[in-house]
Amino acid sequence: MADKVVDQEMIERYLLGELSPDEQAELEALYFSDAELLDRIDAAEDDLIDDYVRRELPAAQRMRFESYFLNEKRRERVRMAVALFKATAPRVAPRQAWVLPLAASLFGAALLAIVWLMVQNRGLHQRIETLHAEISRKGATPPVTATVPAPVKQPATPLPVAAIVLAPGLTRDGGDVATLAVASRTRTVRIEARLETRAPRYEASLQRAGESPIWTASGLVAQTVDGERRLVLYFPREQFTSGDYILTVTARGFIADYSFTVKLP
């Protein structure tokens, strides 16, 4: 298989468990050495989920999807896809309910109009000839049709993300605590914690200073941002009120606290 081009169909068959054991192992060996192929497999997984959610998978594939492809994690991704489709089509979804009946009505009306026009056709021809004769006789100018410009739609204004990069330690730069200013229109807060140790996964918790954690997570994987290893976390704005916070990151034999102050408008 190494010399073959791995096409979309083969990737789908892999995801649905339809390759032979040898083909499966060969494809795995290929993507273990080719990050781009793994990216394509991820994208193909999205396509399968999308087609499933929209009920566009053929019956046989749908069965394989449900019996082989789905696991707990992918079930959650199916729910996410449903939410994503609804969120990206807020104006399309309600319109679908009346678009088809309206289109049918318009089509019927158009048919009636055509029949009526055919009946009137002969009479109109005679009338046009009469009008032409009158225009020629009086020297009149035919009317001009005016066009009205369509209204311009304004793009939605994006809402900003408040972001902060934290270094470990309860204070920074000799006592200055990092401050995260959250604007009134901010919806999401991104916190990037610089990591001074390398571990497969991390646990993290967030708390207001002196209080119990308001958020915890495990199995977090570091990302490389600007050449540094960082833990990148996203929170909804409503998670925060003005005050001091401590983010604690732990891994095997490692613990670090990151303190910061949140200022709301």
Add this chain to the structure above:
Amino acid sequence: MSGPVNEWALTQEAFDRLMEWLDPDAGTAARKYEQTRRNLLKFFECRRCVSAEEQVDRVIDRVARRISEGVEVYTANPFLYFHGVALNVFQEYLRKQIAPMDVPVPDAEDSARMQQRLECMERCLDGVPAETRQMMVDYCTVDKASKRRTRETLAERLGTSVNSLRIRVHRVREQLERCVTICLSPGVETKPPSRH
């Protein structure tokens, strides 16, 4: 954090040696390590392992152990070495399985939870740059029949290939899914996003 169920535990020293084996350059080693984890996770998920993360840890621990114990590992491609170990770990996994696990069809979420998820998704979408949001809207609001043409047009507009576009969309989806997961987690108060 769910650790591997192994007698041997990965130490910082063993982990450092594994990273050095992956590549002498620390940055390159980190990228290779991330790639290896992604590869292994896909491997075990696509082979329907119930505890894919645990099996990933098992493979990494096993390779790290061999290296830390001084076993000479000769391979031109460390990724393929991991694949070989993964195949062995998978065989062991199969032997321990009593019966394949049935995964039921996705159950419908209750309407309150679904609404909460939708509100979180809208809020998370609001958090991405406008052009990224528009890309997601254009990408998602097509049916299968017009999908190919729409993606070609969108890719052309963004100056990229259709494959790169799909991968880009996948990355945004991952980001959105992480954001929604956090938004839905207990203790996080969710309010309907106010539209401006």
